[in-house]
Amino acid sequence: MNTVVRLEHDFTRIVDAIAGPGIGLFPDFLDADMVAALRHDLATLPPWELTPAGIGREQRQQTNEQVRTDKTRWLDGDTPIQRRYLALMADLQQQLNRQLFMGLKDYECHYALYQNGDFYKKHLDAFRGRSNRRLTTVLYLNEDWQATDGGELLIYPQRSKTVMHRVLPQAGTLVCFLSEDFPHEVLPASRDRLSIAGWFRIDDPVAPASRLQSTPVI
Numbered sequence: 001m002n003t004v005v006r007l008e009h010d011f012t013r014i015v016d017a018i019a020g021p022g023i024g025l026f027p028d029f030l031d032a033d034m035v036a037a038l039r040h041d042l043a044t045l046p047p048w049e050l051t052p053a054g055i056g057r058e059q060r061q062q063t064n065e066q067v068r069t070d071k072t073r074w075l076d077g078d079t080p081i082q083r084r085y086l087a088l089m090a091d092l093q094q095q096l097n098r099q100l101f102m103g104l105k106d107y108e109c110h111y112a113l114y115q116n117g118d119f120y121k122k123h124l125d126a127f128r129g130r131s132n133r134r135l136t137t138v139l140y141l142n143e144d145w146q147a148t149d150g151g152e153l154l155i156y157p158q159r160s161k162t163v164m165h166r167v168l169p170q171a172g173t174l175v176c177f178l179s180e181d182f183p184h185e186v187l188p189a190s191r192d193r194l195s196i197a198g199w200f201r202i203d204d205p206v207a208p209a210s211r212l213q214s215t216p217v218i
């Protein structure tokens with residue numbers, strides 16, 4: 001008799017990072033096959049489905065080319081690999097809720113394409129009490145990314161101009177941070193830069209982040 005064993009992704013390091021500094025960088029979070037399938041899924045989208053990204057409040061989005069110039073497309077689970085990625089993030093959501101009581105209700109994410117010279121100026125993904133975005137994830141899909149290609153994600157502490165992390169958008173790397181706490185920006189690249197940016201959301205946008213607890217569930 002065949003027994004189907006479902007290998008659980010190990011989210012321990014992510015849970016510990018969010019409970020601790022509130023941010024973590026995870027090279028090789030995703031295996032090469034899955035990254036390649038996601039990259040192919042994005043690369044084969046009809047070009048008109050990638051549209052100039054919005055800024056501002058979730059509901060009243062505007063485009064502003066002075067702030068960001070990338071193009072995006074929401075993942076809606078219309079291909080098997082999108083469903084696999086969304087299922088993985090649903091597992092992560094469950095772990096974060098079980099262990100940190102974060103009260104995350106759902107996850108939304110989009111493919112993003114930054115072409116030669118595209119950028120996203122320094123910003124926060126959420127403002128305290130004004131957004132239900134609680135936790136940001138960014139997964140990179142770029143093979144053989146070199147430092148000379150540019151396109152780094154720069155992450156800053158809240159009240160400082162000193163760069164805290166400088167992340168190359170290499171295939172399989174995941175970045176995860178509390179959306180209200182870390183200003184960040186995307187520098188221009190000299191080649192296409194592909195990623196999936198996503199946000200775990202809570203129901204109640206006025207719930208204080210201090211509700212976060214780090215008591216593990218036994």
Ligand SMILES: O=C(O)CCC(=O)C(=O)O
Binds near residue numbers: 125185
């Ligand atoms: O692609 C990245 O490195 C970050 C993207 C980002 O900051 C965003 O979409 O809000």
Ligand SMILES: [Fe+2]
Binds near residue numbers: 184
């Ligand atoms: Fe962002």
